[in-house]
Amino acid sequence: MSGEQDAIVAGTDGSEGSLRAVRWAAREAAQRHARLHVVHACAPLVGLYGAGLSALRGASEQIRRAARERLDEAVRVAHDAAGDEVVISSEMPEEAASPLLVERSRRARMMVLGSTGTGGFTGMLVGSTAVQVSAHAACPVVVVRGREAAEGPVVVGVDGSRGGERALATAFEEASRRAEPLVAVRSWNDAEFPGYYGNLYLTVDWDEIEKDEQRTLTEQLAGWAGKYPDVEVERVVVRDRPYRQLLEWSSRAQLLVVGSRGRGGFRGLLLGSTSQALINHADCPVVIVRPGQDQ
Numbered sequence: 001m002s003g004e005q006d007a008i009v010a011g012t013d014g015s016e017g018s019l020r021a022v023r024w025a026a027r028e029a030a031q032r033h034a035r036l037h038v039v040h041a042c043a044p045l046v047g048l049y050g051a052g053l054s055a056l057r058g059a060s061e062q063i064r065r066a067a068r069e070r071l072d073e074a075v076r077v078a079h080d081a082a083g084d085e086v087v088i089s090s091e092m093p094e095e096a097a098s099p100l101l102v103e104r105s106r107r108a109r110m111m112v113l114g115s116t117g118t119g120g121f122t123g124m125l126v127g128s129t130a131v132q133v134s135a136h137a138a139c140p141v142v143v144v145r146g147r148e149a150a151e152g153p154v155v156v157g158v159d160g161s162r163g164g165e166r167a168l169a170t171a172f173e174e175a176s177r178r179a180e181p182l183v184a185v186r187s188w189n190d191a192e193f194p195g196y197y198g199n200l201y202l203t204v205d206w207d208e209i210e211k212d213e214q215r216t217l218t219e220q221l222a223g224w225a226g227k228y229p230d231v232e233v234e235r236v237v238v239r240d241r242p243y244r245q246l247l248e249w250s251s252r253a254q255l256l257v258v259g260s261r262g263r264g265g266f267r268g269l270l271l272g273s274t275s276q277a278l279i280n281h282a283d284c285p286v287v288i289v290r291p292g293q294d295q
Contacts, residue, residue, distance in 0.1 A: 012071065013097070014074070023080075030083065035087045036088045039101065064092075067092055098129050114143070134279065137290065152180065153181045154254060155185060155257070160216065185236045185245050259291070
């Protein structure tokens with residue numbers, strides 16, 4: 001069985017942002033009684049012409065040694081955060097970060113990444129790695145950023161999509177496990193209504209639309225509330241853009257959960273604009289859940 005099988009997987013590149021993600025992952029692994037697998041992607045001089053030359057081979061070895069030191073540091077950080085309660089494994093494949101982490105996500109319980117960093121030795125910013133992995137991972141991806149509060153609600157964005165339904169499942173599970181309330185946010189705005197109605201736009205009954213949104217949210221939450229009767233749920237329906245509301249709630253949340261509209265193929269990357277805004281600006285860790293991910 002490989003090290004990442006059903007484990008929490010933390011990607012690291014030696015940056016402070018990624019080490020912070022490793023600490024978060026280690027604490028989560030201890031609370032969940034799960035294993036932790038730490039991954040450092042190291043692809044020295046990939047694609048360089050003449051990489052077989054002795055000078056370049058020497059540079060590659062230096063890069064590998066430095067990468068091993070950074071991986072060892074991340075493992076020490078994980079042990080310090082989790083103590084002896086967690087089984088910790090690690091690996092340093094010579095592969096590019098994003099496709100490697102997506103592949104590891106197929107057997108992982110959760111993938112944890114930092115929101116900023118140098119991208120290790122692949123020349124890729126961790127921010128872009130986080131976006132790519134979030135758009136393609138086979139398990140929920142946590143981007144650790146902002147505050148790390150020990151208390152506070154779990155906040156979930158509700159939009160009625162397949163990804164949103166799976167985000168609801170994840171949010172209820174997290175709220176129940178953390179013994180915290182759940183805030184379900186459904187936001188809508190006038191930009192969602194076609195502009196070709198002309199003057200009819202002025203006759204739209206916004207109060208009636210808000211009532212419809214309230215009813216829709218209640219229906220979407222009903223099944224999950226019955227499955228998790230221990231979770232106190234606050235319903236929030238507001239006329240605003242989703243990312244603005246969720247960013248505001250992130251300043252009070254312990255965890256923020258949203259769905260993703262990821263598509264296959266790195267060149268065809270599509271991560272919802274709301275998800276991207278939260279990865280870049282949220283004030284607490286963000287969980288991205290894609291359609292098709294099993295809960």
